[in-house]
Amino acid sequence: xxxxxxxxxxxxxxxxxxxxxxxxxxxxxxxxxxxxxxxxxxxxxxxxxxxxxxxxxxxxxxxxxxxxxxxxxxxxxxxxxxxxxxxxxxxxxxxxxxxxxxxxxxxxxxxx
Amino acid sequence: xxxxxxxxxxxxxxxxxxxxxxxxxxxxxxxxxxxxxxxxxxxxxxxxxxxxxxxxxxxxxxxxxxxxxxxxxxxxxxxxxxxxxxxxxxxxxxxxxxxxxxxxxxxxxxxxxxxxx
Numbered sequence: 001x002x003x004x005x006x007x008x009x010x011x012x013x014x015x016x017x018x019x020x021x022x023x024x025x026x027x028x029x030x031x032x033x034x035x036x037x038x039x040x041x042x043x044x045x046x047x048x049x050x051x052x053x054x055x056x057x058x059x060x061x062x063x064x065x066x067x068x069x070x071x072x073x074x075x076x077x078x079x080x081x082x083x084x085x086x087x088x089x090x091x092x093x094x095x096x097x098x099x100x101x102x103x104x105x106x107x108x109x110x111x112x
Numbered sequence: 113x114x115x116x117x118x119x120x121x122x123x124x125x126x127x128x129x130x131x132x133x134x135x136x137x138x139x140x141x142x143x144x145x146x147x148x149x150x151x152x153x154x155x156x157x158x159x160x161x162x163x164x165x166x167x168x169x170x171x172x173x174x175x176x177x178x179x180x181x182x183x184x185x186x187x188x189x190x191x192x193x194x195x196x197x198x199x200x201x202x203x204x205x206x207x208x209x210x211x212x213x214x215x216x217x218x219x220x221x222x223x224x225x226x227x228x229x
Contacts, residue, residue, distance in 0.1 A: 049219055051215060054217070060217060094157070096214055099173050100174075103157040
């Protein structure tokens with residue numbers, strides 16, 4: 001199985017600041033069709049997860065351009081700029097390249 | 113608007129069975145690959161099952177921990193996907209979500225399954 005390792009486990013940021021979350025996979029997420037199926041999700045308190053980014057760097061419909069994804073192979077990053085109060089919650093990366101599909105263990109974002 | 117409504121959760125004793133239903137609307141269900149994902153009380157997300165569409169012979173796949181115990185199925189006429197859970201264990205306690213597609217773009221509110229004696 002592909003193990004997804006997320007760091008840090010938690011982080012605290014001031015409003016207006018910028019943060020980065022790292023996600024590393026135990027195997028390359030490059031599919032033999034040429035796509036890399038790495039996604040990022042945010043679970044706000046009391047809500048279900050929501051998709052932020054798919055295929056490494058594509059923002060889902062309605063997602064602010066303050067969120068950006070990058071990376072390739074086994075090393076990926078989610079950056080959040082100009083942090084707002086509504087950004088707090090649990091962030092997860094997930095891979096869709098190889099079954100069983102797997103997720104990172106989550107990063108808790110807190111606002112200072 | 114895409115909607116997913118999971119139902120059927122509850123408190124069940126170890127070894128018993130439960131069937132979850134996910135009713136959907138707002139997208140072309142018949143061509144969507146559907147998944148079940150669960151979230152443990154510790155907030156860990158775990159993909160557990162997928163069913164492909166008719167053109168892919170409704171092929172299914174499962175995480176190892178539920179193989180032989182859980183069965184995913186679908187009814188395209190009702191735009192619904194199901195999860196039959198047998199021989200439940202305490203470690204199956206979680207909120208269960210259904211979600212369509214390749215990158216889980218939409219999630220329902222989930223249904224809580226608690227396995228405890």
